[in-house]
Amino acid sequence: MGASSESSRRHEQLILPGMAGNARNKRVQGGITTSNVVVSAHVGGNAEVFPHILALHVPEGSTVADVTWGKGVFWQNVPSGRYILKASDISIGVDCRALPYADGSIDCVVLDPPYMEGLFRRSREHMAGSGSHKAFRQNYSDGEPSQGGAKWHNAVLELYFAAGREAYRVLRNEGVLIVKCQDEVSANVQRLTHLELINEYERTGYYTKDLFVVVRRNRPVVSRLRKQVHARKNHSYFLVFIKTRGKKRRHHFERSRTRSSRMGETSG
């Protein structure tokens, strides 16, 4: 074999496999350049943020069960008719830990139970939000003292955990659970509720798909402050979980990661 045919064969060998690879694996970089995207941190109120979360994670026409409806503040800026909405609350006799829905029948559950230990006391006098703060208690809890069970911050977690398990039952596979929460200092110990929930819900079989931080506009006022030890919280979270079937959780995560990177979503 002459030098020139040897080099052309090498040339062929170099080009052909590469070309075949290109034809098979070619990535088309589609999409547009824009800053018009849903972002993870918002200054404002729940009613301003919530529609963005729905727009990103819950397709129109989905059946959504808001199981701690309260005053329906979350829904103030969501056009009516966009979702099949099922609203319930303990105040109308529906406990989010025992929902009146069939297994796998709901596309999205929204959960926002009382998030602070002060709302889980055994007597009304010891509950947060007395006197001039009565509206706070009415907006954030059913106003009733707890009937036993865990105490302090663990009582907060106990309700969130049980409600998360019940949501898992009523959600269809790949259904969405949107959870509102806020961290708190309890008995002088920092309790990062959002992390405690993520850890427990992932054990239940959820994949943590997204996290939103909501920063309030007004400054918190502290009464009877002697010496500040922890930063006063002026932010809270919306967490977005996806129901996955236990052992397929990792697979689901890997698959969605591959899909995101194919769509050019390299970070975030």
Ligand SMILES: C[S@@+](CC[C@H](N)C(=O)[O-])C[C@H]1O[C@@H](n2cnc3c(N)ncnc32)[C@H](O)[C@@H]1O
């Ligand atoms: C923070 S508020 C919810 C506010 C609501 N997201 C809104 O937009 O107006 C908490 C609500 O959880 C309800 N709640 C407390 N315990 C509950 C339970 N076990 N089951 C269902 N709802 C409960 C309270 O009655 C209260 O309305």
